[in-house]
Amino acid sequence: MSVNSFGHLMRLTTWGESHGPAIGCVVDGCPPGIALDAEHIQRFLDLRRPGTGKNVSPRQELDQVRILSGVYEGRTTGTPIALMIDNFDARSGDYPADAPYRPGHADYAYDAKYGLRDPRGGGRASARETAMRVAAGAVARLVIPEVTIEARVVEIGGEQDAGRWDALLDEARGAGDSLGAIVECVASGVPVGWGAPIYAKLDAELAAAAMGINAVKGVEIGDGFGAARLKGSENADAMRAGARFESNHGGGIAGGISTGQPIVLRLAFKPTSSIRIPVPSIDAAGNEVDAVTKGRHDPCVGIRGAPVVEAMMALVLADHKLLHRGQCG
Amino acid sequence: MSVNSFGHLMRLTTWGESHGPAIGCVVDGCPPGIALDAEHIQRFLDLRRPGTGKNVSPRQELDQVRILSGVYEGRTTGTPIALMIDNFDARSGDYPADAPYRPGHADYAYDAKYGLRDPRGGGRASARETAMRVAAGAVARLVIPEVTIEARVVEIGGEQDAGRWDALLDEARGAGDSLGAIVECVASGVPVGWGAPIYAKLDAELAAAAMGINAVKGVEIGDGFGAARLKGSENADAMRAGARFESNHGGGIAGGISTGQPIVLRLAFKPTSSIRIPVPSIDAAGNEVDAVTKGRHDPCVGIRGAPVVEAMMALVLADHKLLHRGQCG
Amino acid sequence: MSVNSFGHLMRLTTWGESHGPAIGCVVDGCPPGIALDAEHIQRFLDLRRPGTGKNVSPRQELDQVRILSGVYEGRTTGTPIALMIDNFDARSGDYPADAPYRPGHADYAYDAKYGLRDPRGGGRASARETAMRVAAGAVARLVIPEVTIEARVVEIGGEQDAGRWDALLDEARGAGDSLGAIVECVASGVPVGWGAPIYAKLDAELAAAAMGINAVKGVEIGDGFGAARLKGSENADAMRAGARFESNHGGGIAGGISTGQPIVLRLAFKPTSSIRIPVPSIDAAGNEVDAVTKGRHDPCVGIRGAPVVEAMMALVLADHKLLHRGQCG
Amino acid sequence: MSVNSFGHLMRLTTWGESHGPAIGCVVDGCPPGIALDAEHIQRFLDLRRPGTGKNVSPRQELDQVRILSGVYEGRTTGTPIALMIDNFDARSGDYPADAPYRPGHADYAYDAKYGLRDPRGGGRASARETAMRVAAGAVARLVIPEVTIEARVVEIGGEQDAGRWDALLDEARGAGDSLGAIVECVASGVPVGWGAPIYAKLDAELAAAAMGINAVKGVEIGDGFGAARLKGSENADAMRAGARFESNHGGGIAGGISTGQPIVLRLAFKPTSSIRIPVPSIDAAGNEVDAVTKGRHDPCVGIRGAPVVEAMMALVLADHKLLHRGQCG
Numbered sequence A, B, C, D: 001m002s003v004n005s006f007g008h009l010m011r012l013t014t015w016g017e018s019h020g021p022a023i024g025c026v027v028d029g030c031p032p033g034i035a036l037d038a039e040h041i042q043r044f045l046d047l048r049r050p051g052t053g054k055n056v057s058p059r060q061e062l063d064q065v066r067i068l069s070g071v072y073e074g075r076t077t078g079t080p081i082a083l084m085i086d087n088f089d090a091r092s093g094d095y096p097a098d099a100p101y102r103p104g105h106a107d108y109a110y111d112a113k114y115g116l117r118d119p120r121g122g123g124r125a126s127a128r129e130t131a132m133r134v135a136a137g138a139v140a141r142l143v144i145p146e147v148t149i150e151a152r153v154v155e156i157g158g159e160q161d162a163g164r165w166d167a168l169l170d171e172a173r174g175a176g177d178s179l180g181a182i183v184e185c186v187a188s189g190v191p192v193g194w195g196a197p198i199y200a201k202l203d204a205e206l207a208a209a210a211m212g213i214n215a216v217k218g219v220e221i222g223d224g225f226g227a228a229r230l231k232g233s234e235n236a237d238a239m240r241a242g243a244r245f246e247s248n249h250g251g252g253i254a255g256g257i258s259t260g261q262p263i264v265l266r267l268a269f270k271p272t273s274s275i276r277i278p279v280p281s282i283d284a285a286g287n288e289v290d291a292v293t294k295g296r297h298d299p300c301v302g303i304r305g306a307p308v309v310e311a312m313m314a315l316v317l318a319d320h321k322l323l324h325r326g327q328c329g
Helices: A038-048 A107-114 A120-125 A127-143 A162-174 A202-211 A224-229 A301-328 B038-048 B107-114 B120-125 B127-143 B162-174 B202-211 B224-229 B301-328 C038-048 C107-114 C120-125 C127-143 C162-174 C202-211 C224-229 C301-328 D038-048 D107-114 D120-125 D127-143 D162-174 D202-211 D224-229 D301-328
Strands: A011-016 A022-028 A065-067 A081-086 A148-156 A181-188 A216-221 A263-269 A279-282 A288-291 B011-016 B022-028 B065-067 B081-086 B148-156 B181-188 B216-221 B263-269 B279-282 B288-291 C011-016 C022-028 C065-067 C081-086 C148-156 C181-188 C216-221 C263-269 C279-282 C288-291 D011-016 D022-028 D065-067 D081-086 D148-156 D181-188 D216-221 D263-269 D279-282 D288-291
Touching: A011 A127, A011 D022, A011 D081, A022 A127, A022 D011, A038 A065, A038 A127, A038 A301, A081 A127, A081 D011, A107 A120, A107 B301, A120 A127, A127 A301, A148 A162, A148 A301, A181 A301, A181 B224, A202 A216, A202 A263, A202 A301, A202 B202, A202 B216, A216 A224, A216 B202, A216 B224, A224 B181, A224 B216, A224 B263, A263 A301, A263 B224, A301 B107, A301 C301, B011 B127, B011 C022, B011 C081, B022 B127, B022 C011, B038 B065, B038 B127, B038 B301, B081 B127, B081 C011, B120 B127, B127 B301, B148 B162, B148 B301, B181 B301, B202 B216, B202 B263, B202 B301, B216 B224, B263 B301, B301 D301, C011 C127, C022 C127, C038 C065, C038 C127, C038 C301, C081 C127, C107 D301, C120 C127, C127 C301, C148 C162, C148 C301, C181 C301, C181 D224, C202 C216, C202 C263, C202 C301, C202 D202, C202 D216, C216 C224, C216 D202, C216 D224, C224 D181, C224 D216, C224 D263, C263 C301, C263 D224, C301 D107, D011 D127, D022 D127, D038 D065, D038 D127, D038 D301, D081 D127, D107 D120, D120 D127, D127 D301, D148 D162, D148 D301, D181 D301, D202 D216, D202 D263, D202 D301, D216 D224, D263 D301
Parallel strands: none
Antiparallel strands: A011 A022, A022 A081, A065 A081, A148 A181, A181 A263, A216 A263, A216 B216, A279 A288, B011 B022, B022 B081, B065 B081, B148 B181, B181 B263, B216 B263, B279 B288, C011 C022, C022 C081, C065 C081, C148 C181, C181 C263, C216 C263, C216 D216, C279 C288, D011 D022, D022 D081, D065 D081, D148 D181, D181 D263, D216 D263, D279 D288
């Protein structure tokens, strides 16, 4: 039971703090013989990288990934793939140890749980950890070449019209505030039969994957909460000859198992908790103090969340491809 | 990796098909010395039992649970607790093997995955399995006496006014149709510090627990999707002296760890897939046929879902109480 | 982390006490479509059954196994297979709660760990639990039809000449004493490539499987301790064209992975701890009292151990067949 | 199911090849607040380090460990502890890809399993991986300060008189041959009650830990194979008032649970497989060729095995301390 691991047969373990010397991960269980180089992984990391626009954190990180094991002469060997990214732009000074607990952050809960924590940039709780998910997800994609995964922001600050997002974000940034977002991820090409009944339902695995992403507070498969407002006759995905479905309210999963339709996952990202507007809080000594974030942060963490969602989708599907092959041949 | 198991230190494994001779479960890892008898478990099972009203399945089951191991002279011994319920009112005849795949059900996906399936009453995919979750949840509650868990239906068929639900359900039943529902579950008394960072975040564990329940297609923690429409300044849960929070948008969890506030979980149940209105489908041979459900089913599966949600909440919290004690003493 | 479960993809969970109402198990992860009936399992149980000879416990148990789930129309469905055996000849009176801790038994350690225990016939610690391993092993054999598994006693009371065993056992029984034994298990037909490096080495998995059997205190793979007394040049298993090996000092495993040679496992069973000769001990209150076993027991537990060893070998190999297929296709 | 991970609550995952850029590990689940620095770990690594004497491999490695995460201001934070050692003296040229399969090594089995392998110095199968176990074991020791662990070689080449070992080793080295060894490890101070029944018996966990060490082919707890030659009356560990035992045939474990006595584990290391004496073998193309090792290796791998055995003992005990605390408080 490693709380920093994810997956069953294809298993990711991550380590590292936001402002420690490096972050990294181990991907165990990858099938052998797959062509893999750092450039492939880097392409996905670059999509998530901070410092690349006004709406994402100005932290400057090259996020240059190195493959330290598990690959020989350009192919995976079936042994653990260790990936590492050095941290360069660590600014520990931004995070004094006696700072107020930042509301919405893990600060208070970590201190209460562990009796101490690494306060530098959120330490282990920082979204920086998600870089390793993106890296591992890039490996997972190679295990499921039959699948295409695409995530995109579909709503920012309650607004679905993308043409208005820029103005909303400018406004929030100017006010020292932040906005939530909704991200939708679709996986096409998943064959019928992946997943499992009961506790390893594909829905359950994806929900855990999604809710394990920083700032995510809601998950839907297919019509999700909308399905709760439909009648059974409206929600039914009729089938026709050739196992062709006439709709996809179920989001590509029935009984926990893929149906061959696109898998549709939707996630709610809360607004970034780090804001410049003061919020009443307390410090570790229990004194009432205002929390005001001075570090560098994303005005809408959901924007950078999309590549992370894709990565988690890839990890779940690669894992279940192997699980299905293991049990059912 | 048992796909029919749930939890880490306090671990539930269930077995059984809807119309097989019995269903059962094993609860491993329960602390020793806890007073436990079948009556305690039965009380919770009775809340979930079918055949108890017009809005739940008319299937007649006593759901009489027996404790087969793990308890000696009225106390848990720390060894596996085996629970079993005999199936009485099994009507295999309602489910011919050559029936059409029922849209929204696991029929097609199971057949495609396993090459065969037990069609009797949905077999393993039947919601009957959830009786064992309720039974195990009753055990889990005893591990966390400091916590109070209550789930209730908050919306049926898109309607939040409970006074109108009866009419809606009558109408749906009359039309051979079904309705979705939203269930909210609140756990009070959870101390600060349970849960874990990253992949075993309490949010992630609860999301997996929730999405593993039959018919659930959406999960929210705290404000959930609503949080995605708030500004950071609105969503912040301010703190005051004595670690008192002024709001609970986060649903009692920050950074994956409990904050000491009530934990708030909300689930979307799709409308029951089994309806009397014909839906175009195919049979195992690929022929186009209409699916019409004749068996006995709930017009709104969400109603009986509430006790199951409570049980899963109890299992997650009991497990994390033990995990926290294991690591942090 | 269920301490009463074994295996990864093909996973066994057992429950039940020696003198409770029943014992049982759940086998999860079995591939679908395999022909399975209770008679097949019963054949293996009958080989292990007590009450069948003077050298095994006179306890009278039919050990009639029932399949409660996971099989439909004679074939496995891929869902959990629940097996159960009712206990008939339970004699709780033989085991008063205030009995002395029996040296070599789990009595003292259980009480110290859990603060209480089920004293009836050793409760959970009884070798009766191994009946379920034999049952599950019978299922596992069907997953690996290419493999033949045979275990046999090769030494009793330090004597390798089987012709002398009867006399030794008569003598020990007459004296109220017991004898140890060594069991050797050979699995033929295992293809090259099953197993895994490092912590899931086939040697490690088999060692855990073996040492988890009651009364086993030593395990060897291939030449085992004998290999520690050979030179490297003597211990080398030379290979010739066609991947033919000229010897099998390694016991069919190299680097944790099967080589295609027979897998050879040897286990040391300590003498049955329950003897009629008084042994100084204490009771739960700490009083010095002599422990004298009056219940029914095997004079040499190793004799009935052989079918259990075969079962554990089958479970490990079936599991690793699935794991190999999962990762390597 | 990560085949490169070990443990349950305190969980080690290792990565890296013998002649890759580095080796490393992640230790997850360590309790927070424990004083830890690299110097502490380094002390144990130095005991295992190659290049330190004529009887161990002349490979020159500083084995300088770095802590990359999980420690803040000298204390563990409860988050994953990542450790890394750079490889300096990697000589890939010693290991041409078309070399014969070295008998007793993983070469043939890896190629057959994965279809390819990293041949440099044994790649993942090299004993170099055990450096990370020693490093992780150093962390684990801090979790169990009440326990003292000491392993020592008790037999080399079948000889128990340590005064003769030097001559035996000189002789073997001179002849290009190698010797096996037996290592005994004793853990004192383990309280009664750690461990678990059935499949997580402390014996089973230690056996898996031991058999997962390179070159180990036999494991004994307490009297081990010797117990199989004792009578029950001889093997009984009598108890006297104060829970004092009069002997320790059981090796400190009964029913899978510690008894409070010293835990005694004995391991058989086969002779180093890499020898200068030619052994008939084949190459990847199936041609018959002699395998002659030219690389740098230990004449008796068991000598450097002792620190690894201590580390695995520490990991098992630390893990079970946490597991016990989790379930039993």
